[in-house]
Amino acid sequence: MNNPSIPSPDAETSLEALKALVRQRNLLAALRVFHAHMGEIFHLKLLSLEAIMLVGPDANRFVLVTHRDKFLWRNEADPVVALLREGVLVTDGDMHDMLRRQMNPSLHRKALTGYVEGMWRATDAITSQWPGTAASIEMLAEMRKITLLTLVESLFRVDLMPDLERMWQPILKSIAYISPGLWLLWPGVPRPGYAARLKTMNDYLYAIIQQRRAVFDAENAEDLLGLLIAGGLDDDSIRDQLLTILIAGHDTSTALLTWVLYLLTTHPETLHRAQAEVDTVLGTRPPEMEDLSQLGYLGQVIDETLRLSPPIHLGSRIVAEDLIFNGYTLPAGSRVMYSIYLAHRDPNHWPEPDTFNPDRFSAENKRRILPYAYLPFGGGARNCIGTAFGLVEAKIILARILQQFDLTFTGHPVKLKMGATLEPKPGVRIVARRRVTG
Numbered sequence: 001m002n003n004p005s006i007p008s009p010d011a012e013t014s015l016e017a018l019k020a021l022v023r024q025r026n027l028l029a030a031l032r033v034f035h036a037h038m039g040e041i042f043h044l045k046l047l048s049l050e051a052i053m054l055v056g057p058d059a060n061r062f063v064l065v066t067h068r069d070k071f072l073w074r075n076e077a078d079p080v081v082a083l084l085r086e087g088v089l090v091t092d093g094d095m096h097d098m099l100r101r102q103m104n105p106s107l108h109r110k111a112l113t114g115y116v117e118g119m120w121r122a123t124d125a126i127t128s129q130w131p132g133t134a135a136s137i138e139m140l141a142e143m144r145k146i147t148l149l150t151l152v153e154s155l156f157r158v159d160l161m162p163d164l165e166r167m168w169q170p171i172l173k174s175i176a177y178i179s180p181g182l183w184l185l186w187p188g189v190p191r192p193g194y195a196a197r198l199k200t201m202n203d204y205l206y207a208i209i210q211q212r213r214a215v216f217d218a219e220n221a222e223d224l225l226g227l228l229i230a231g232g233l234d235d236d237s238i239r240d241q242l243l244t245i246l247i248a249g250h251d252t253s254t255a256l257l258t259w260v261l262y263l264l265t266t267h268p269e270t271l272h273r274a275q276a277e278v279d280t281v282l283g284t285r286p287p288e289m290e291d292l293s294q295l296g297y298l299g300q301v302i303d304e305t306l307r308l309s310p311p312i313h314l315g316s317r318i319v320a321e322d323l324i325f326n327g328y329t330l331p332a333g334s335r336v337m338y339s340i341y342l343a344h345r346d347p348n349h350w351p352e353p354d355t356f357n358p359d360r361f362s363a364e365n366k367r368r369i370l371p372y373a374y375l376p377f378g379g380g381a382r383n384c385i386g387t388a389f390g391l392v393e394a395k396i397i398l399a400r401i402l403q404q405f406d407l408t409f410t411g412h413p414v415k416l417k418m419g420a421t422l423e424p425k426p427g428v429r430i431v432a433r434r435r436v437t438g
């Protein structure tokens with residue numbers, strides 16, 4: 001069979017991409033240029049980083065659903081494997097499926113009602129420390145505190161508050177370890193400064209496991225840590241799952257919540273509409289699970305934020321055996337990336353793709369969105385295990401904040417940063433004045 005070779009950018013396209021990259025100081029801007037010129041499959045080469053980019057609904061379905069078993073997640077050279085070892089995110093095959101099955105009940109929709117109170121209480125614990133006046137607050141850090149407390153309380157049944165300050169740097173360092181950096185271009189680059197912080201992280205997780213084992217009660221083990229112990233996993237494997245969930249489950253929600261606050265405060269009409277909805281549904285009482293279906297407009301705001309700034313903006317895989325996509329051979333062993341960001345900004349599927357417009361997700365408009373054109377939580381059997389948790393958590397935390405605070409953005413420049421997630425850089429400074437009614 002005569003296979004065409006996968007397109008690589010020519011000199012003119014590369015120059016245009018370089019200009020976009022320099023102008024916007026962002027690799028995603030360059031990827032948009034490549035996508036616009038080369039379509040749904042192209043080669044990406046940046047020093048030692050080499051990948052085949054697959055873009056669009058058909059490509060997403062190909063990687064995530066129809067050929068899912070022919071793509072492997074685990075890449076031994078990737079720091080995320082060094083950090084998470086045998087965590088569910090970086091294993092494949094039976095091992096992955098077994099781990100996912102073990103954790104699933106704690107993240108299932110049915111389990112979420114039990115977490116709602118912890119979610120708004122974690123929000124209150126952090127917002128009660130806000131000045132409540134004209135002093136501005138950096139929301140990326142604040143949202144991280146809330147999502148960390150929420151996750152550790154809900155899924156490990158541990159109160160992180162007393163250790164939050166001590167664990168702050170180890171957590172940030174763990175995230176920095178897996179964020180894109182020089183190691184992508186130069187795999188052997190020395191990475192000093194991590195060992196001590198990662199050891200503190202490990203000591204903390206192993207201590208949590210020991211403490212729980214000491215009082216373990218199989219009758220009362222529905223949380224994620226309880227399920228892992230009940231499932232007979234050893235300490236090393238449980239540590240790997242806890243660290244995976246800790247990072248995957250809070251860094252994403254942190255980015256989402258901060259982007260929502262940024263987009264709301266830069267679109268005051270949307271902010272007022274969302275806040276009015278919260279006031280009507282909740283008044284001043286704390287949110288409950290039953291309220292969430294009535295916070296429809298807030299849901300649309302969250303959906304549209306996930307479209308514009310998907311916290312996980314791409315997925316990386318290794319091709320397990322030669323595959324053909326649209327007539328092109330994807331050779332075994334090559335790295336393939338599917339792009340959530342490019343899918344969400346594709347003008348073929350999203351009119352005015354860079355405009356923030358929550359009405360795209362109204363009940364009527366939502367029906368017109370093509371399958372796999374919108375996939376903030378990935379898709380197929382390896383989609384995000386925390387989808388329901390993340391969506392409930394976002395609504396509860398945002399509703400609680402809107403109910404209690406009037407928010408004003410301070411107006412500084414904000415850029416997209418490709419960290420472990422897609423974050424607003426340098427964070428988002430907001431003035432949060434406590435409402436008299438809240």
Ligand code: HEM
Nearest residue numbers: 089248249252253256312315376377378382384385386390
């Ligand atoms: C706004 C919130 C979140 C977003 C946008 C998000 C996004 C994603 C995406 C796109 C994937 C698939 C990546 C790929 O195909 O390579 C994924 C996987 C995953 N997510 Fe999330 N996530 C969020 C919240 C959470 C939460 C709350 C948890 C846990 C409590 C979690 C745990 C995981 C895990 C363990 C995986 C790997 C699943 C597997 O490989 O079977 N995520 N997430």
